[in-house]
Amino acid sequence: MDRNDDDRVNGRLHGDQPEAGKDGMAMRLLYMVIIAIMLSLSQTVLTLITVIQFVIMLVNTGQRNQRLADFGTDLGIWMAKAARYQSAASEVKPWPWTDLD
Numbered sequence: 001m002d003r004n005d006d007d008r009v010n011g012r013l014h015g016d017q018p019e020a021g022k023d024g025m026a027m028r029l030l031y032m033v034i035i036a037i038m039l040s041l042s043q044t045v046l047t048l049i050t051v052i053q054f055v056i057m058l059v060n061t062g063q064r065n066q067r068l069a070d071f072g073t074d075l076g077i078w079m080a081k082a083a084r085y086q087s088a089a090s091e092v093k094p095w096p097w098t099d100l101d
Contacts, residue, residue: 022091031093035082042079
């Protein structure tokens with residue numbers, strides 16, 4: 001990733017966030033369980049795209065698939081936002097409750 005990509009990703013993670021109201025503890029628990037399931041699924045998806053990207057690079061003499069690389073970046077950002085909500089570092093719920101940006 002070059003410097004501009006680092007700045008773009010940093011802005012998506014730590015930039016302006018939408019206003020989020022505080023949920024009650026029961027609702028937060030429900031959201032946390034749902035997000036935990038989604039995080040588990042996202043780890044499986046990340047493993048799959050890792051294997052697919054490796055095979056593509058093996059066949060194409062090291063050339064990566066840019067769409068898969070971009071999807072991996074987006075998935076990683078979503079996972080980071082989900083982890084921030086899970087750990088109570090943020091009140092902003094990740095997609096699908098907010099825009100994927």
